[in-house]
Amino acid sequence: MANVAGGSPPAMPPYPSNPPAGQAPSGPPSGPPRGPSEPPREGRSGSRGGITPTGWLLRGLGLCAVSVVSGLLWLVIKPDASSNGVSENRDQASKGVYAFEQYSREEGPHCQEFSTDEIAEYFSEHPCGHLTRALYTTALPNGERVLTSVVTALMPNEASAAQLEKLTTRNGTGNIEDLVSAGRPMPDDFPELDGDRGYASQQQGRLVVIGESAYFANPDHDDARLKKVTTDALRLGWPQDKAPE
Helix, strand or coil: CCCCCCCCCCCCCCCCCCCCCCCCCCCCCCCCCCCCCCCCCCCCHHHHHHCCCHHHHHHHHHHHHHHEEEHHHHHHHCCCHHHHHHHHHHHCCCCCCCCCCCEEEEEEEHHHHHHHHHHHHHHHHCCEEEEEEEEEEEECCCEEEEEEEEEEEECHHHHHHHHHHHCCCCCCCCCCCCCCCCCCCCCCCCCCCCCCCCCEEEEEEEEEEEEEECCCCCCCCCHHHHHHHHHHCCCCCCHHCCCCC
16 A cells, blocks of 8 residues: 555554453563572561571570479478488388387486486487387397397487487496386396496487397396397387387
């Protein structure tokens, strides 16, 4: 077609103004472009499913709190040392060499009035909290019968108990009277408990246990067997102290 004189042909639009029915627009996709190597977007926590430094800190604080609570609970429920000593000596009472049968027992809150000489003076400055005195009978394998006295003095602390036990082992310092020496009514065949025959003593925590023995048939005789009987009887100290009157 010939050009119109003095003009140019009308410009044609690059795309149709309205696409044909059923055809999607061919324009560029909406939204910013996303490259093939772009990493996935992170969540609100700023990590990819891991624990943040704050999270580790909170976990550490939680573990510390558990440790502190566990330690406090142990301090509350742990067994007391003195209680262990009581339980231990009570168990030992049934594991000795000789079988002791208790004949009599007395107890009271004071020790000084039943003591003599330096031991009485010691109790005036360091009063005991509980005194028990008991008599036991037993027999050796050959049938010889033995009378044994066990005296216990419960002191305020282990230091005063140690001082008392040391004092009782020295000669001429006095003693705590046993029930025979105190003049309690006894059967005619019971021997006297004087002269420290078969003497033995022991500190058991706050408790001081003192014992002495004598043969029924030969009261004036003293030997290693008698000492062995008394030493074995010291295990009766804690059970005797805790037994009801």
